[in-house]
Amino acid sequence: MNVSSQHFCEIGKYYHHYCTDGEPEAQETKEPRACIRFKCALTNTILDILRRRPGWVEVKEEGEWDFYWCDVSWLRENFDHTYMDEHVRICHFRNHYELTRKNYIVKNLKRFRKQIEREAGKLEATKCDFFPKTFEMPSEYHLFVEEFRKNPGITWIMKPVARSQGRGIFLFRKLKDVIDWRKDGVRTDDQKDETQVENYVAQCYIENPYLIGGRKFDLRVYVLVMSYIPLKAWLYRDGFARFSNTRFTLSSIDDHYVHLTNVAVQKTAPDYDPEKGCKWMIQRFRQYLTAKHGAEVVETLFAEMDNIFIKSLQSVQKVIISDKHCFELYGYDILIDQDLKPWLLEVNASPSLTASSQEDYELKCRLLKDTLHIVDMEGRLTGKEKRIGGFDLMWNDGPVSRAEGNVDTPVNGSFMANTHLGYNNDRKKQLKQLFKPLHTQQKV
Amino acid sequence: MMLEQDTGLSLAIAQIVQRLKGSSLHSQLERQARGSLHKPEIKLDSLKEDIKEFLKTSGWEKRLQNAVYSELNVFPSPCHPAAPPEHMKEPLVYMRKAQGSWEKRILKSLNSMCTELSIPLARKRPIGEQKELLNKWNEMGTDEPDLTLFRPVYAPKDFLEVLMNLRNPNYENGDQPSFRNHLGLIQVPLKVKDIPELKDYFSELGLNTGQLGIDDSTQVPPELFENEHVRVGQTVLTEQDSAAAQQYVRQGCPTALRAELWALILNISNQPEDILYYEQLKSNVIQHDLLVDSLIYKDVKLTASNDDYYFVFEDYLYQVLLCFSRDTSVLEHFSYNSATPPKSYIRGKLGMEEYAVFYPPNGVIPFHGFSMYVAPLCFLYHEPSKLYQIFREMYVRFFFRLHSISSHPSGIVSLCLLFETLLQTHLPQLFYHLREIGAQPLRISFKWMVRAFSGYLATDQLLLLWDRILGYNSLEILAVLAAAVFAFRAVNLMEVTSLAAAEAVLADLSTLKVMPLLQIFLFATVT
Numbered sequence: 019m020n021v022s023s024q025h026f027c028e029i030g031k032y033y034h035h036y037c038t039d040g041e042p043e044a045q046e047t048k049e050p051r052a053c054i055r056f057k058c059a060l061t062n063t064i065l066d067i068l069r070r071r072p073g074w075v076e077v078k079e080e081g082e083w084d085f086y087w088c089d090v091s092w093l094r095e096n097f098d099h100t101y102m103d104e105h106v107r108i109c110h111f112r113n114h115y116e117l118t119r120k121n122y123i124v125k126n127l128k129r130f131r132k133q134i135e136r137e138a139g140k141l142e143a144t145k146c147d148f149f150p151k152t153f154e155m156p157s158e159y160h161l162f163v164e165e166f167r168k169n170p171g172i173t174w175i176m177k178p179v180a181r182s183q184g185r186g187i188f189l190f191r192k193l194k195d196v197i198d199w200r201k202d203g204v205r206t207d208d209q210k211d212e213t214q215v216e217n218y219v220a221q222c223y224i225e226n227p228y229l230i231g232g233r234k235f236d237l238r239v240y241v242l243v244m245s246y247i248p249l250k251a252w253l254y255r256d257g258f259a260r261f262s263n264t265r266f267t268l269s270s271i272d273d274h275y276v277h278l279t280n281v282a283v284q285k286t287a288p289d290y291d292p293e294k295g296c297k298w299m300i301q302r303f304r305q306y307l308t309a310k311h312g313a314e315v316v317e318t319l320f321a322e323m324d325n326i327f328i329k330s331l332q333s334v335q336k337v338i339i340s341d342k343h344c345f346e347l348y349g350y351d352i353l354i355d356q357d358l359k360p361w362l363l364e365v366n367a368s369p370s371l372t373a374s375s376q377e378d379y380e381l382k383c384r385l386l387k388d389t390l391h392i393v394d395m396e397g398r399l400t401g402k403e404k405r406i407g408g409f410d411l412m413w414n415d416g417p418v419s420r421a422e423g424n425v426d427t428p429v430n431g432s433f434m435a436n437t438h439l440g441y442n443n444d445r446k447k448q449l450k451q452l453f454k455p456l457h458t459q460q461k462v
Numbered sequence: 463m464m465l466e467q468d469t470g471l472s473l474a475i476a477q478i479v480q481r482l483k484g485s486s487l488h489s490q491l492e493r494q495a496r497g498s499l500h501k502p503e504i505k506l507d508s509l510k511e512d513i514k515e516f517l518k519t520s521g522w523e524k525r526l527q528n529a530v531y532s533e534l535n536v537f538p539s540p541c542h543p544a545a546p547p548e549h550m551k552e553p554l555v556y557m558r559k560a561q562g563s564w565e566k567r568i569l570k571s572l573n574s575m576c577t578e579l580s581i582p583l584a585r586k587r588p589i590g591e592q593k594e595l596l597n598k599w600n601e602m603g604t605d606e607p608d609l610t611l612f613r614p615v616y617a618p619k620d621f622l623e624v625l626m627n628l629r630n631p632n633y634e635n636g637d638q639p640s641f642r643n644h645l646g647l648i649q650v651p652l653k654v655k656d657i658p659e660l661k662d663y664f665s666e667l668g669l670n671t672g673q674l675g676i677d678d679s680t681q682v683p684p685e686l687f688e689n690e691h692v693r694v695g696q697t698v699l700t701e702q703d704s705a706a707a708q709q710y711v712r713q714g715c716p717t718a719l720r721a722e723l724w725a726l727i728l729n730i731s732n733q734p735e736d737i738l739y740y741e742q743l744k745s746n747v748i749q750h751d752l753l754v755d756s757l758i759y760k761d762v763k764l765t766a767s768n769d770d771y772y773f774v775f776e777d778y779l780y781q782v783l784l785c786f787s788r789d790t791s792v793l794e795h796f797s798y799n800s801a802t803p804p805k806s807y808i809r810g811k812l813g814m815e816e817y818a819v820f821y822p823p824n825g826v827i828p829f830h831g832f833s834m835y836v837a838p839l840c841f842l843y844h845e846p847s848k849l850y851q852i853f854r855e856m857y858v859r860f861f862f863r864l865h866s867i868s869s870h871p872s873g874i875v876s877l878c879l880l881f882e883t884l885l886q887t888h889l890p891q892l893f894y895h896l897r898e899i900g901a902q903p904l905r906i907s908f909k910w911m912v913r914a915f916s917g918y919l920a921t922d923q924l925l926l927l928w929d930r931i932l933g934y935n936s937l938e939i940l941a942v943l944a945a946a947v948f949a950f951r952a953v954n955l956m957e958v959t960s961l962a963a964a965e966a967v968l969a970d971l972s973t974l975k976v977m978p979l980l981q982i983f984l985f986a987t988v989t
Contacts, residue, residue, distance in 0.1 A: 230774050231775045231777060231778065232600060261774060296773075298770075298774070302922075305717055305921070308717045309717050309718065309721060310721075312718040313716075442679070444681075
C-alpha cells in the first residue's frame with residue numbers, strides 16, 4: 019500500500035508541522051479537515067465507529083489507506099511485504115501470538131519469571147505466579163506427569179492452543195484419560211496436521227472460583243498497547259464480568275394475568291433474551307466486592323490485576339516486533355478465585371466487538387472511539403496525556419502515577435498507580451477538556 | 463399540656479418496657495447483671511449504681527438504647543388509652559373499610575385460582591420431595607416448575623385503580639373541579655408536606671451539606687468531604703449507636719460500611735438464636751408446600767431473574783421469600799398496619815374460629831414485583847439468615863406501607879398525593895399537558911413508588927436512596943424523587959402527545975443520579 023508523497027502533503031500541514039518542528043503548533047482554526055482513509059475487515063461495532071468518525075472515509079477494495087482495522091489472517095499473509103508510510107496505522111502486531119497463544123505465553127512467562135528470579139530474587143518472581151501451571155503437549159509431557167503425580171486428585175484442563183470459543187476443551191483427573199485421548203484419533207478435523215498433539219496445553223484447572231449468587235464468572239478487561247519498545251500501555255475503565263450460563267435457563271414464559279378489574283389481558287413478561295442479563299459492568303462488580311469485603315481488599319485485588327497486565331506485556335516485550343505502525347487492543351480474561359487472587363486465563367488479540375445488548379454496544383462504542391482517539395490519526399494530542407476518555411495510561415516505559423500533571427510531572431509523595439478499572443467513566447467531560455483548542459488550554 | 467405530655471410519655475415507656483420484657487435482650491441483660499456480681503467493682507451497698515455503671519462500660523446499655531430506639535421508630539406512639547386497637551392500625555374509618563374490601567378481592571382471587579387449579583393452599587411434602595428440596599436448597603433457581611397456570615394475585619396497576627376510587631364520605635368541598643382544585647388521580651384530603659416543609663424535613667440534603675452521591679464524585683478531592691465522612695462512619699460503627707447511625711446515613715453510606723450501618727439502624731445483630739430461627743423457617747419450607755410458593759417462584763422468574771443485575775441473586779430470593787411467608791413473627795406488624803392477615807380454615811371447619819389459621823402464615827400475600835424488595839439487599843448481605851432478617855425488618859418498617867391503604871404520611875396514598883401535589887404546584891404546565899393527553903403522571907410514577915424504585919434505578923443509586931429512607935425513617939423521599947424525575951425530563955415530556963410516548967420518555971431511569979435530582983428539586987428550584 020503505497021501512499022504518494024503528494025497526498026501526504028495534502029493530508030495536512032498539520033502533519034508536516036508535527037514531523038519537522040518536533041512540537042505541535044497551535045492548530046490553525048477551522049482548516050478543512052483532512053480525510054483519513056480507512057479499511058475495516060469486520061462488519062460490527064468497529065465499522066459503525068469508523069464510519070461515524072468525522073473526516074474518516076472508507077476506501078474500496080484496492081484503494082490506498084491510512085488506517086486498517088485488519089484481521090489476523092490478513093496480517094499473517096500481507097504484513098511482511100506491505101510498505102506503510104510513517105503515519106499509517108494497523109491494529110495488530112505482527113507476532114502478537116507470543117502473547118495470545120496459550121503455549122507461547124506460557125513459555126514467555128516462564129522465561130521472564132526466571133529472569134526476574136535471577137535479577138531480583140525469589141519473592142519478586144512470585145509476582146509472576148498468576149498463570150495456572152501449564153505444560154505444552156507433548157513436548158513437556160513428562161514434566162506434566164511429574165507435576166500431576168505431585169498433586170493427585172486435582173482437576174486439569176486440556177486446551178487447544180489456537181482454537182477459541184471452548185472447542186476441543188476437556189477436563190480430566192486421571193492420567194488414564196490423557197493417555198486414552200492421545201491414542202484416540204478422535205480429533206478428525208486436524209488429521210491433516212501431523213503435529214496435532216503439539217497444539218495442546220494441559221493446565222491446572224482452578225476449582226475454587228469466586229462465586230456470586232452461586233455462579234461462576236470471569237472478567238473481561240481491555241488493555242491498549244501503543245508500542246512495546248518502549249512499552250506504552252493503556253487500561254480501560256470499563257469492562258465486564260461474564261457469568262456462566264449453566265445454571266441460568268429461562269424458557270419463554272407465556273405470561274398472562276387477568277386484572278382484578280377485568281381489563282383486557284396484558285402481557286407483562288418482557289421478551290427474554292438469553293444473551294441479556296449474563297454480564298455485569300465491572301463498575302457494578304467492583305461495588306459489589308467493596309460492599310462485601312471493604313475498599314482495601316478490593317484495592318489490593320485490582321492492584322494485583324494491574325500487575326498481571328504489566329508483567330504479561332513485559333514478558334513478551336523483547337520478542338514482539340515493535341513496529342511503530344502497530345497498536346493492539348487486547349481483551350484480557352481474568353478469573354478470581356475464592357481467596358480473591360486473580361488468575362490470567364487468556365489474552366485475546368481480537369476481542370469480540372460484536373455487541374450482545376444495548377449496554378454492551380455502548381461500552382464497545384466508547385472503547386473503540388477512545389482507542390481511535392489514542393491512535394490519534396488526527397494529530398490532536400501532545401503525547402504527554404495520562405488519560406484519554408476512558409483510557410488511563412498504565413505504563414509508559416515505567417509505572418505511571420495518578421498524581422496531577424502529565425507524564426513529565428515529577429512525583430512527590432507516595433506513588434499511586436494511574437489505573438481506574440471499575441471507576442466511573444466520565445469520558446465525555448474529559449474529552450471535551452482534552453480537545454479544547456491548544457491555545458486556550460491552561461495545562462501544559 | 464405538661465400533664466398530657468407526661469401521661470403520653472409514661473404510656474410510651476410502659477409500652478416499650480412491655481414489648482422488651484421477655485425478649486432475648488432482656489434475658490441477656492439479666493444474665494450480664496447477675497454475672498457482674500462476681501466483679502470486684504460491684505459493691506453491695508451501692509449495688510444498683512455499680513451494676514448500671516458496669517452495663518454502661520461493657521456496652522450493654524448501648525444495646526438497650528438501640529433496642530428502645532428501634533421500638534420508637536417502628537411502633538407508632540400510643541394514642542389515647544381508650545382508643546380501640548384498630549386506631550393504631552388506621553385511625554380513619556373509611557380507609558379501614560377500603561383496605562378491608564381490597565383484601566376481600568385479593569382473597570377471592572387467590573381462592574378462585576386455588577379452586578380452578580385444584581391446588582390446596584398448603585400441603586405436606588412427601589419425604590422424597592423433602593429430601594430433594596433440601597439438596598437443591600442453594601440452587602432452587604435451576605428448578606423449572608410449570609408456572610403457566612399461575613397468575614400474580616394482583617399488580618400495582620390494579621392497586622392504583624382502587625386508590626383512585628378512594629373517597630372520604632365526610633368530605634364535601636362543593637366546588638366544581640377547576641384548575642385550583644386537585645386534578646390528579648388521588649381524591650382524598652390528606653395532609654402532605656409542601657416544599658418549604660420538605661426543605662426543613664430533609665435539611666441534611668441541602669446544598670451546603672456534603673452528600674454521598676454528589677460530593678464523592680471523581681472530580682471532587684476526597685479531602686473535602688468523603689474522607690472525613692468515612693471516618694465518622696467508622697466511629698459510629700465502633701460506638702454501635704443506632705440513633706447516631708440513623709442521623710449519619712442521611713448523608714449517604716460509604717459502600718464498604720453500608721451493610722453494617724443498615725444492620726445497626728435496623729438493630730439486627732444476627733445472634734445464634736436468630737440463625738436458629740431462620741433454620742427453623744427453612745425446615746418449615748422443606749416440610750410444607752404452600753400455594754404462595756408458586757406465586758413467589760413466578761414473581762422471581764418474571765422480575766428479578768430478568769433484571770440485568772439481580773438475576774445473579776435468584777437463588778437467594780427464594781431462600782428469603784419462601785421463609786418469609788412462613789414467618790409468623792411478621793404477624794406482629796399487623797398491629798400498626800392497616801391491613802389484616804387473611805384467614806383460612808382447616809378443611810371442613812369453615813367458620814370455626816378454633817380451626818382458623820392465617821394464610822399465608824405471615825399474612826402477606828405477594829404481588830407482582832414483590833421480590834424486587836429483596837433483590838437490592840443481596841448486594842449487601844450474603845449470609846442467608848442475616849439477609850433474611852434485614853429484609854424482614856425493612857418490610858415491617860417500610861415496605862408494607864407501599865401496598866396497604868392507610869392515611870399514614872409514609873403510606874402509599876399519601877405518597878401519591880404528595881407526588882401529585884408537588885407536580886401540580888411546581889410544574890403546573892407539565893401536569894396540565896400530561897393530563898390533557900391522557901397521561902396522568904401518577905399512572906407512570908406509581909409503579910416506581912410501590913417498588914421503592916427497585917429495578918428502575920441503577921443499584922448504587924438505589925442504595926443511596928434507601929440510605930435516606932432509613933435515615934429519615936420515612937418513605938416520603940420516594941414521592942419527592944418521582945416528582946424530581948418528571949421535573950428533570952419536563953422538556954421532553956412537554957413534547958409528547960400520548961401516554962405511550964410519555965411512558966417511553968420515562969422508561970429508562972437507569973442513568974439517573976438521584977442525589978443531584980433531589981437537591982435540585984428541593985433546594986435549587988425557584989418556587
